Amino acid sequence: MYTIKQAALRSGVNVALLRAWERRYGVVAPxxxxxxxxxxxxxxxxxxxxxxxxVDGGWSPRQAAEHVAAARPDELHALAKQSAPEDGPSTDPVAAFVEGATRIDSRAIERALDDMFASGSFERVVEERLYPALAALGDAWADGRVDVAGEHAAAAAVLRRLGMAFEAAGSASRADRPILVGLPPDARHEVAALAFATAARRAGLSVSYLGADVPAASWIEAVRLTGARAVVLGVALEQDVTAAEQVVTALGGSASEVVIAVGGRRSESVRNGAVVRLPNTLSAAVETLRATLD
Amino acid sequence: MYTIKQAALRSGVNVALLRAWERRYGVVAPxxxxxxxxxxxxxxxxxxxxxxxxVDGGWSPRQAAEHVAAARPDELHALAKQSAPEDGPSTDPVAAFVEGATRIDSRAIERALDDMFASGSFERVVEERLYPALAALGDAWADGRVDVAGEHAAAAAVLRRLGMAFEAAGSASRADRPILVGLPPDARHEVAALAFATAARRAGLSVSYLGADVPAASWIEAVRLTGARAVVLGVALEQDVTAAEQVVTALGGSASEVVIAVGGRRSESVRNGAVVRLPNTLSAAVETLRATLD
DNA sequence: CTATGTCTGGACAAACATTAGACATGACAC
DNA sequence: GTGTCATGTCTAATGTTTGTCCAGACATAG
Structure with missing residues (x-):
């Protein structure tokens, strides 16, 4: 329970206005x-x-109060990020995403991602919205329309969003041998790997996500410790190919019975033999991995 | 059994106030x-x-007293945000966290983090559970009980969890000039920075999170673009100090009116003059920043 | 004995909240 | 233009809360 001053601090509504909103719209009844x-x-x-x-998003206070009063508590968080009903041309979440990155506005970026992920299944949204949005962001960065800081803020927001999806996907808690997903040494582009890890979990597989920059020796140790059924390496950039190949070779030489798979935009450049190459769409990649495991 | 002076020393409440609290709220009955x-x-x-x-966390004494009076003895230490040095955190979720990292089991790690974050307010959990857990993880890694892969998996899970908290924190403050939080060039330890960004959002500040490894030029550009009120640099490792100092110098030279603050375990090593050094506890750091802005 | 600690009960100022109403501004209709 | 309404901010008068302080009496340790 908070006094009015604390409530003002936490909500970003000053004390006088807070009382005015209560008096005029009854939006809260402390x-x-x-x-x-x-x-x-x-x-x-x-x-x-x-x-x-x-209100910040352009709603009139009266309308906003009506919506807020009608919303259930669990809907409030999503409500706060909505924008005005008659929003201009930038209702396209992809454009809004790039525009948020241009302005380095975490909140706008989050809103755009909210819009995207509210519009369909995880896999479809990632394929049809998120990847195009990231491509557009890359173009904008190449053109100098977006600064590195904006690109960083957008990338961090995307990873947060994917991380939430990964956590939310966690259901199949059968303690069977997991699938390990991560990046080779010095690689740092986690987006596709985390998206794949999420899709795999959503498909009922048991997934442990190791993250970026995992040394070859640790891949071997991880397989030994977990008894993993499969290892999935993300290879997003050409410069990561060599490191990935070294990990694959090391894992192959360790004589365990683990399936080694590579995915990501540059996975075709990985030239080792005993490797499963995952297709570039999420659902197909998960399907391929599952088929290989059976 | 302690006299009132000893009790005052141990509780951090001065003698007169201690008597006043007893008289007014009956919070203790010695x-x-x-x-x-x-x-x-x-x-x-x-x-x-x-x-x-x-009370330090912003509660009114009356409300605080009600909570404290209603709490069972075993819940008390969880209530206090700044507890005494001698009462160690409960070992359960912390041990489970390290154990999950040992086995490279993303699920177990996530469960342990779930337990932690279910046990109290964000700030308290981060201070009293998450940081000790990460310290324990570091020890286990130094001893060779945890492999790099396990440490990676745990770190990735922690960042996911913090990212969720950051998103859930709502960012409901008006679209005013934001606070930018991120790391200097080549720095990659995001945990404390993201935790701070989350706490700041929860306190009602408008926060944009830029993430790891932000070049000095981009800091300047970001301040220019967003008209930021403040910049907060996370300095977790000694090796990040130089880069942080360069960012501070560059920002100071760019003649904008932005408050520059540094936080994190090695922030004391940053030697520039025009810098606000944030204390090492979350709530105190947020409070310091807010006070500086006013 | 002396210095320090503690007791009670009351007092006080500063910070914080309350209400009712006024007021400036901007959007919109006529 | 004028009039009206919605909305954020401000004022004035009043009341509450809370940290601190005081005086005088009693207790305890060295």
């Missing part, structure tokens, strides 16, 4: 102490944040 | 000697520490 002081709970803070977000 | 002196037991100290922590 309980009172014996002496009449308002006390706000966490849901009230969420409602105020949502209202603040809607 | 037994008395024959001559009427108060004698405090360990539980009383815990209650006072918990109350101190809540």
């Amino acid at each position: 309980i009172r102490t014996d002496s009449g002081y308002r006390l706000y709970d966490d849901e009230a803070i969420s409602r105020l944040q949502a209202m603040r977000g809607l | 037994i008395r000697t024959d001559s009427g002196y108060r004698l405090y037991d360990d539980e009383a100290i815990s209650r006072l520490q918990a109350m101190r922590g809540l």
Whole structure:
């Protein structure tokens, strides 16, 4: 329970306005102490944040209050990132994503990603929205329309979003031998690898995600420790190919019965023999891996 | 059993205030000697520490007292944000976290993190569970009990978890000039920076998170583009100090009116003058930044 | 004995909240 | 243009909360 000052700090609505919103729209109804002081709970803070977000997004306070009052508590967070009903030409989340990166506006980027991921299944959104958005971002960066900082902010937001999806996908808790997903040494482009890890989990596979820059020796140790059924290496850049090949060779030489697969934009350049090459679409890659395992 | 002075020393509450809290809220009820002196037991100290922590965290004393009075003794240490040095964190989720890293089991790591984050407010969990868990992980890695792959998997899971918290923090403040949080060039330890970014958002600040390895030129460009009110650099390792100093110098030279702050374990090594050094606890760091901005 | 610690009960100022209403600004209709 | 409405901000008068302080009496340790 928070006093009005704390509520103002946490919601970003100043004290006077907070009282005005309560008086005029009844958007919150804080309980009172014996002496009449308002006390706000966490849901009230969420409602105020949502209202603040809607008003900042161009809604009129009256309309915003109506929506906020009608929303269930679990809808409030999504509500806060909505933009005005009659938003201009930039309703395309891909364009909004690049535009947010241009302005280095984490919130706008998050809103664009929210829009994308609300529009379909994870796999489709990644293929049809996220990848094009990242391509557009790359173009904008090459043209100098987006600074490195904006690209960083966008990439960090994308990884957060994928990480949330990865966590949310965690259901198949059969303690069977996992699939290990990660990047070779010095490689740092996690997006495709994490997207694949998520899709694999969503398909019911048991996945451990190792992240970027995993040394060859650690891949071997990881396979030994976990008894992994498969290892999936992400190869996004040409410069990562050599490192990936070395990991593949090392794993092959360690004589375990693990399936070694590579995916990602530059996976075709990996020239080792005993390697499964995953196709470039998410669902097909998961299907290929599953087929190989059976 | 402690006299009132000892109790004051151990709880961080001065003698007069301690009596006032007892009189006004009945938060503790020390037994008395024959001559009427108060004698405090360990539980009383815990209650006072918990109350101190809540009040420092922005709660009104009355509300804090209600919570503390209602809490069972075993819940007290979880209530206090700044607890006494001697009460170590509960070992369960921390041990489970390290154990999951040992086995390179993403699921187990995620479960341990779930447990941690279910046990209290974000700031408290980060300080009292997550950081100790990461320290334990570092020790285990130094001892060879955990492989690099396990450390990678754990670090990736932690970043996912923090990313979710960052998104959930809502960023409901108005579209005013943001605070930029990120790491200097070549620095890659995002945990503390992302935790701070999240805490700052939760406190109602508008935060854009730029992520790891942001070049000095991009910091300047980002400040220019966003009109940022403040820049917060994370400095986790000694090797990042030089890069951070260069960023600070570059930003200072760019003549904008931005507040430059550094935080993280090695932030004390940053020797530039015009820099705000943030304390090492999350809530205190946010408070310091906010105070500097006002 | 002396210095220090503690007790009670009250007092006080500063910070914080309350209400009702006023006011400036901007959007929009006529 | 004028009028109206919505909205964010501000004021004034009043009340509450809370950290700190004081005076005088009693207790304890060296």
